[in-house]
Amino acid sequence: MISPGSRYVALGSSFAAGPGIKPQLDKAAGRSGRNYAHLVAEALELDLVDVTYSGATTANLLSERQNEAAPQIDAVGPETELVTVTAGGNDLDYIGTFLRGSTMNTLARPVGLVAKRLGNRIRARVSYLKDQSEYDAAADSLSEVVTRIRQSAPRSRILLVDYLTLVGPGTRPRLDVPLNEEQLPSVVLMAEGLAAAFAEAAERTGAELITASTASLDHALGSPEPWTTGFRLGRGTPYHPNEAGMQAVAALILNHLRTHP
Template sequence: MIPARLAAAALAAAALAVLPDTAAQADVEPKRYVALGDSYSSGTGTGDYFDEACMRSNEAYPRLLADGLGAELAFEACSGATTSDLLAEQLGSLDAETDIVTVTIGGNDIGWAEAVTACITPLANCMDEIEASEALVQDRLPGLLDGAYAAIANRAPNAAVYVLGYPRLFNGATTCGPLKQPNVAEQMRMNDAADRLAAVVQNKAEEHGFTYVDVRDAFAGHAICDDVPYLNGLAYPPSESYHPNEMGHLNGYYPALGRAVA
């Protein structure tokens, strides 16, 4: 069996192979890249942060992509960000000279953290919380995404914008961890909700002329409770729970984004 770290290195090399040769671009002005979004963009879950307040990490996919492209990175993504936070706090680096924008946003607007918390609480039934999140996905999120995406397009009219989705958290087959929560039925229900979220985000991204990057296949076989998970289960500090780990960014988000950019 190939050790996990060697497999990670091989996948990282494959991701780099699809990006332009930065050495060949040495005489070209570096691309200007702005990374927006929430904890799935900031790198929360990797355990290595240069900005503790926003839990920004050099192991996160924005830094990996910037290094692969030889681009100048304005790293604005922040853990816990909602669409309103993005509009109020993250757009200052965008302008007509911006070449690339990436963003994950929306998960904190739909009560998803509350649903996850309910599902990992022993003896609790989290179906009501999941249904409440799904209702927000259908009824509230489309308008919020319209506002955020329109603002990005207005501030960076010449940029290629890549909207990254969220992975399914669970394998829907086994439980693990000290609490053995959520159970398999709850896992499957939460994965269904993740698919609903993906459909709305993709639809809105494409309506605005952005490229949607679906990462669900990249995380398939590497969910929480799988042998080589790309996602943290219940972790310490708790803020790192249910977020991509270092391999999730290196082997999940980064290759999927690299292929789209290439």
């Protein structure tokens, strides 16, 4: 078990940062004081360094600055004892694709033959299909993140925390999920490919894996208690963890640490 006072570094993109969840500690990063890292640190009395940043790719974790922020890996040092990583979705443009498709479908909703033809053209501009090589590249990058963390913090426990499920068995086209029956399965395929990249990286490197994707299948959009937000054109932070989702991911991490000391 991680001892109270231990240094904990949280790395990742918006699914770790928590945009839209109050309080927002860093507006540019979309970083919430109630994201899963803060909840875990509070429960275990850890010394948290949270450098998660909305929009981050694995390159921003490893080597590239994001706005004024240094590469996130720079926050990891020899004294670090716990690191969580949620990244890779932006490498695949996962949420970006979902958002563009939803926006274009919403804008193309007016009825009429001309509008229908225009809507079909707009929808055709969004591709939901990714080549396997892109998922392989994400797995490679996540593996590199783990390798670099181990080089900087040999004693640390490294948890790869994958993404909450957005589209589950009960998700259907609706106002807050404006995708059609053909598009939804493609989003599922992207999510499965991303989860597989996390699993592959964990298997290769020996990092510990937190499968938020599996735990949230019954809490996808359209379920009685979704752990993510739906789509509202121009409002809120669509398709991201809500407060319940962050609490659920924190609970998964805490349970893992307590049952695997």
